[in-house]
Amino acid sequence: MYTTTLCDVYARAMRWLGHDVFFLTGTDEHGVKVEQSAIEKGVSPQELADKNSAEFRSIMSIFELTNDEFIRTTDPEHTKQVQAFVSTLLERGDIYLGTFEGWYDEGQEEYHTETSARDLQYKSPISGKPLVRSSEKNYYFKLSAYQERIETLFAEQPNLVRPESRFNEVLGRLREGLQDVPISRTNFSWGIPMPSDEEHVIYVWIDALFNYITALGLGDSESTLCKDREKYWPAAYHVIGKEILWFHAVIWPAVLMALELPLPNCIFAHSFWISEGKKMSKSMGNFIDLEMIDSYLETYGMDAWRYYIVTQGPLGASDADFVAETFQDLYNAHLVNTVGNCTSRVTAMIGKYFNGEVQPETKDGARIVFDGFDWPEKCKTTIHSWTSSMESFSLSQAIESVMVLIREVDVFINETAPFKLAKDESKTPELGAILYQCLETLRIASILLDPVIPIKMNEFRTSICAETTNHTFEKETAWGGLEAGIKVEKVALFPRVTH
RNA sequence: UGCGGGGUAGAGCAGUCUGGUAGCUCGUCAGGCUCAUAACCUGAAGGUCGCAGGUUCGAAUCCUGUCCCCGCUACCA
Numbered sequence: 001m002y003t004t005t006l007c008d009v010y011a012r013a014m015r016w017l018g019h020d021v022f023f024l025t026g027t028d029e030h031g032v033k034v035e036q037s038a039i040e041k042g043v044s045p046q047e048l049a050d051k052n053s054a055e056f057r058s059i060m061s062i063f064e065l066t067n068d069e070f071i072r073t074t075d076p077e078h079t080k081q082v083q084a085f086v087s088t089l090l091e092r093g094d095i096y097l098g099t100f101e102g103w104y105d106e107g108q109e110e111y112h113t114e115t116s117a118r119d120l121q122y123k124s125p126i127s128g129k130p131l132v133r134s135s136e137k138n139y140y141f142k143l144s145a146y147q148e149r150i151e152t153l154f155a156e157q158p159n160l161v162r163p164e165s166r167f168n169e170v171l172g173r174l175r176e177g178l179q180d181v182p183i184s185r186t187n188f189s190w191g192i193p194m195p196s197d198e199e200h201v202i203y204v205w206i207d208a209l210f211n212y213i214t215a216l217g218l219g220d221s222e223s224t225l226c227k228d229r230e231k232y233w234p235a236a237y238h239v240i241g242k243e244i245l246w247f248h249a250v251i252w253p254a255v256l257m258a259l260e261l262p263l264p265n266c267i268f269a270h271s272f273w274i275s276e277g278k279k280m281s282k283s284m285g286n287f288i289d290l291e292m293i294d295s296y297l298e299t300y301g302m303d304a305w306r307y308y309i310v311t312q313g314p315l316g317a318s319d320a321d322f323v324a325e326t327f328q329d330l331y332n333a334h335l336v337n338t339v340g341n342c343t344s345r346v347t348a349m350i351g352k353y354f355n356g357e358v359q360p361e362t363k364d365g366a367r368i369v370f371d372g373f374d375w376p377e378k379c380k381t382t383i384h385s386w387t388s389s390m391e392s393f394s395l396s397q398a399i400e401s402v403m404v405l406i407r408e409v410d411v412f413i414n415e416t417a418p419f420k421l422a423k424d425e426s427k428t429p430e431l432g433a434i435l436y437q438c439l440e441t442l443r444i445a446s447i448l449l450d451p452v453i454p455i456k457m458n459e460f461r462t463s464i465c466a467e468t469t470n471h472t473f474e475k476e477t478a479w480g481g482l483e484a485g486i487k488v489e490k491v492a493l494f495p496r497v498t499h
Numbered sequence: 500u501g502c503g504g505g506g507u508a509g510a511g512c513a514g515u516c517u518g519g520u521a522g523c524u525c526g527u528c529a530g531g532c533u534c535a536u537a538a539c540c541u542g543a544a545g546g547u548c549g550c551a552g553g554u555u556c557g558a559a560u561c562c563u564g565u566c567c568c569c570g571c572u573a574c575c576a
Contacts (some may be wrong), residue, residue: 031576100574138574169571172502181574205576245574270568312511317504318569326510326525332524337538345535352534388509400524410546419534496536 002273002309004362006395007239008065008309010488012451013390014236016473022232023213025060026071027053030326031204035190045190047311049074059290063302070173073208081219083195085259086183086202090195094142094258097197100182104134139200146254153253159266161249161391165317166242166269170249181251191364209252213261234262236394245269268393271314276323284361288322296327299497303453304331310408310452312395334403335456339449340494343460345413346438347490353422356438358464359432360484368433373412375437378405381436383477386448395452402448403476409438439464440482447477451497456493464466464491 004025011023029049038048046150060070071078081190089095098441154160161167184200191201210219217225240248248267256263275288296305311334315322349354363366375474382405389398404407418434423425443466461467463487468476475481 024532028576032576140574168503173571173573175502176572177549179573183574203574203576205574208576241569244576246571247576248572321511329525332536336536341536343535345539347535349534407539412533414532414540417532417534419532422534457525490535492536494536496538 001063002313003239003241004060004065004067004392005063005306005309006270006313006315007237008063008067009306009395009451010237010239010390010393013140013195016388016447016450016476017387018473021068022229023067024069024071024212025065025067026055026211026215027071027073027074028204029072029074030191030207031054031160032188033189035188038190046074046393047383049383062307069215071211073204073211075214077217078211078214078316079192081214082192082202082207083356084219085210085213086119087195088257089141089258092258092289094145095139095183096142096181098180099135099138099139100138101133101135103131103315114217136186137200138376139197140180140181141183141251141253141255142207142258143178143181143251146257147174149249149257150174150178150254152262158473160263161245161252161422162266162268162376163317165294166249171247174250177460178250195255199451201216205247206251206255208249209255212264213480218261223305228438237426238264238267239393240267240269242269242271256278263492265393266393268315271317271319271499274319274321300331301455301494302328303456304335304494307331307335307399311399315393331494331497335453335494335495338410339453339456342409342438343493345410345441346435346442347464347488349422350439350488351416351490353418353431354433356487356489358482358484358488359429359436359484361436361440362431363429363433369431370412370416370434373408373416373437375441378408379477383444383448389469390451399449399452402445403439406445409441434476436482436484439488440479443482444479447473460491460493463491 004402007023011021014021027049027358029052034048034052035045038045043046043051049072053074057070060067073079076390086095108383135232151174154167154174158164158167161170179336183203183206184202185203186193187201189201192207194202213219213233216229217227218230218233220226221230238248238252248269252267253263273288293305308330312320312326323351350358369372382401386398389395389401412434416430416434418431421431421434443461444463446460447468451458464482465488466482
């Protein structure tokens with residue numbers, strides 16, 4: 001949910017910038033866990049997967065995320081293409097049938113690694129029975145063959161994995177050497193069968209990795225899906241949780257190399273949310289579940305929810321703490337006191353002094369300028385830093401640059417004191433110009449904040465009669481887009497929330 | 500065990516590479532203003548920069564030791 005919201009902000013920003021965006025999310029539905037849990041519940045794995053996926057999508061719909069496609073790894077289209085890709089890899093010898101040997105826990109039906117077996121003193125942690133040396137046939141992906149190419153890749157693309165600390169983490173593990181990885185198992189059946197050897201089922205994680213390209217139809221080059229969507233590969237970003245970094249940063253690029261496909265530009269691995277200083281757990285009562293999210297949405301609204309998780313979330317290397325008090329403080333400080341109050345005071349003055357009619361910023365045909373406040377220039381600077389921050393997925397940095405701009409409007413109002421000029425009729429042109437410049441800056445800021453708080457920013461533009469059309473980003477954010485003479489209503493975007 | 504990151508005001512962080520008045524956001528306090536949602540603006544208080552040594556005229560910054568926290572240590576999705 002968090003991950004998808006981040007992508008949503010990025011996708012919206014990129015659409016504003018005029019890029020042709022394909023934003024993909026979905027559900028990973030295969031695996032032993034699903035199979036076991038289905039057995040326990042007395043339903044088929046497919047039924048359980050359907051239920052889980054539907055639930056996930058219903059949650060998604062609440063958040064109005066703008067993904068262009070929702071892929072399910074149980075889609076026949078996905079399954080078919082995964083088998084096609086695996087067949088190709090088999091033909092090329094990148095996947096081979098090998099023997100896996102290890103310490104097997106007969107009670108638990110699972111293998112332990114050499115190190116973990118030693119830690120357990122070669123006994124089952126559950127039953128206490130000795131582990132047995134056992135072996136089975138598995139299909140392996142020849143990861144070891146890609147050691148050198150992956151190392152070169154990392155040397156040449158220092159931004160392949162972000163944040164930087166994750167890049168270094170992977171690099172460290174890379175130095176320990178790559179071994180071939182098993183990609184199939186025979187002890188469960190809920191998954192995609194290996195082509196031509198149906199006893200084997202492809203491991204969930206490798207099946208799931210392919211979603212990025214099966215959603216684009218790359219595994220079926222004759223399909224219309226592929227014709228329509230192949231232009232979207234390679235992806236600009238794969239945004240993932242840190243727990244699946246290794247697969248995305250090493251195995252996935254190696255698989256793509258084997259298939260001679262281009263690699264994604266960047267894999268961004270975020271960290272985890274903790275809650276009120278502790279790891280989330282249901283028994284602790286600090287689990288952020290749907291019910292809790294709902295109560296936040298009800299109290300603060302969806303935009304506030306997005307604003308909080310995007311600006312305070314664990315996009316960096318360390319986990320972030322979800323704290324109710326911080327949520328409220330941030331909401332009041334940024335959304336109520338800054339965005340809400342500033343838009344309110346500006347629209348209120350236009351209402352009070354000009355009957356709601358926006359005045360021109362000119363006098364005798366020339367722009368009225370105020371020392372130290374070159375708004376067209378300030379806006380341009382903000383747009384530039386916003387753009388580069390957004391493009392590099394520094395979402396909170398992009399947002400902060402806009403907040404700085406809005407705070408400066410507050411400074412401007414305090415220094416030029418339009419409410420004093422209002423008492424002097426000869427100053428009417430200046431008064432009108434000040435308010436024009438404030439409102440125009442806020443209009444531009446509202447476009448920049450649109451990716452995070454779309455509902456409120458749209459509401460704002462509607463009430464100042466400055467709805468965006470389908471002009472280019474450059475045109476929409478150009479100074480002077482606001483026309484003199486339009487009618488403005490006083491706004492109150494974010495209601496104050498107190499305990 | 501090994502590799503990597505971190506410990507700076509009440510909270511969250513920047514500064515460390517390229518030594519030289521310790522900075523930002525929020526909170527607290529005081530003043531200003533009154534257009535605005537008890538808001539906004541200005542200013543102040545608050546820190547032995549994990550601990551102990553060393554180098555230097557001078558160390559948050561460089562070196563050594565030490566304590567604590569976190570991530571990774573693959574076949575687990």
